[in-house]
Amino acid sequence: MMVEVLISLVKIFVIVLGFVMAVAGLLTLLGDRKQSSKIQNRVGPNRAKILGIGVLGIPHFLADGLKLVLKENIVPAGANRFLHTLAPVLVLAPALIGWAVIPFMDHYCTGTMQTTAEYTEICVGGEWKNYFSIMHLNAGLLFAFAIAAISVYGAAIAGWASNSKYSLLGGLRSSAQMISYEVSMGLSLAGILLIYGTLDLNEMARMQGYLLWDWLPMWGVVVQPLAFFLFFLAGMAETKRAPFDLPEGESEIVAGYLTEYSTMKFAGMQLAEYAATVFIAALIAVIFLGGWQIPYVYADGIRIFDNHWVPFGEQAWYWISIFLRVHAMIFKILVLVWLQFMMRWTLPRFRYDQVMTLGWKILLPLSIANLFVTALIVTLL
């Protein structure tokens, strides 16, 4: 019992602090500063140095963090002190809790791994041990959605509690936007649920190891290409990043619900946004891009066109495959995050009513159509 608790703690530490916070934090630096400076023909931050070393402007990022910690915490006059402080917590916490169900790799098998003719990996002579996701939940997807939905409260409360009209407008916009896009997000996934028949995220990733006609990986994006785009779009809108960043649309409503925030409260909200970006990328990776799967690489060797060989011996290969697969998952997340950043720095911002039109009149009907067609095909096959 103690050992399991310990393992869970280690996993939480590694995934939430080690991976999510590090990636989200570094993204503020590399994604938002250095990558944007590359796109925009600029140099980017390069002044801050520690002992004369300024690698990629990382000291700049640390100095920023320090500055935010040391700044004066201002609560505007007439604001609700309690709610004003609570809101950043409500935004940041869900962005991190959701990671509980993201599988970075299949469960560890104490016995030997075998891959059946259906390309399903089974554990023979041993049992599965969950070492690569914080918690194994057979309704993981529902959990992720439920948790993600909580963050809308944070934004709405932040908007209301700041006692500022700009914040209020921002809070209203974010509530409306997040609620609208959750509908499309959920419905765009209904089709893929019909195909997989499970809500378990790890099970979904496992099913995507199947090779159609012995060469085409049956990733979610292959069987549900439309849903992939819909989910990607709705997910971006859900994270409130550009081009859907109108809740904090800098030009018209100053900074939206962030207007009256300073110090780490502000940093927490910003960090939550980055964490949410990474979280959406992880969800997309698991559901549509095979999760930890690498095409043709299985726990018991490499398989393609009925050929099968095991480099370095069976046990050694199992460890190698675990290593490769964890990194494949991280790589997929990073690519998706990179893609979101590229879009952020290329596209202008939508208008409020245009986002609503896109959500309700385009994405939602398309999601429903996708669901119907998928249901029809699943029934007929």
Place this chain on the structure above:
Amino acid sequence: MAEDIYKPIDQDIHSEPMILQMGPSHPATHGTVRFTLTLEGEKVIKCETEVGYLHRGFEKECEEATWTQVFPYTDRLNYVSPLLNNFGYALAVERLLGIEVPERCDWIRTIMGELSRLSDHLTCIGAGGLELGAMTAFLYAIEGRELVWDLIEQVTGARLTVSYGRIGGLKDDLTPDFAERWAYTRERLIEIHETTHKLLTRNRIFLDRMEGTGVITPEMGVSYGYTGVCLRSTGVAYDVRKDHPYFKYGEVDFDVPVGKHGDNMDRYLCRMEELVQSIRIIDQCLAKMKPGPINTDDPRVALPSKDKVYNTIEGMISHFKIIFEGVQVPAGEVYSYTEGGNGELGFYIVSNGTGKPWKIHVRSPSLIVMGGIHKLFEGGLLADIIPTFDTVNMIGGECDK
């Protein structure tokens, strides 16, 4: 019982429009202007505009300065295209004096004026992208502006407060390698122009934000006295450079782009096309201009050469008279207008025959645009204020004088 359920719904729950103070220090109201908006949800039902936060008393200041000392003040009018103000003012005083400037001076004024227009339009287009969230487009346009400013700096010695114009001439001739550096800048500007087209012009989000918002009808444009791109976007092809040519605009070949709908998109496209036309004008000017003097030799306004100042008593007296008492402009009045960055930039000048202006009035296109801006905002959404306010290109220094 059943009826009671519906009763509360019929009652008017207390609701009232929200009044929002937008500006004077708001990210969108650059150039300090204040809009008092009455909002119904996010819809603007009423807008009250208040300008004057950048008022420096330009017109009053000028009365205390000699005719030549006014030039630095004009730099601060439209600070995105200061050269156009310089030349506009110089032309007005020259008309009052009745003097002609040498041929080369006119060519250089045309070139430098068009460079200023390039910087003005690039800034406006870039800022428009920035405010709609396309920061990348902004920085590309700003790169173009930097190149233009490098050229201006090379010739005038300053980037923003150039004070390059003089009554009857210019501060300096073009530098010898100007044509060479222009060739480089030109190439880069065309690349930037293409990139901006690719980034924005067919971008669906950008089109949705720009098309059909902030519409000016031709009737409204004319009746409010709009000029420049704001008027041309409605389809009225009024350009001072074409209709009342001054400098060398009559001798070069260029088109006046006009829009159809008078919306933000048309204003954006007009500016994009004017960039191309400005480049065309500069190319032709450089090909046609010949070496020669740049300053008039009229002794009333021209400073004598240093040789004469140091060696002859007449030269020295003339130098002192012009510097201390100012150029003696005969009594009278003149209204002279040129095409500024935003439209017709007019100087109405009254002289009482002394070395200082009796009265200078500026017809600043920005102020006139602000007169009718509430018409463009009302009925639209809060977010539409952003592109509309950008494309009318209100410049605080010029508007508030």
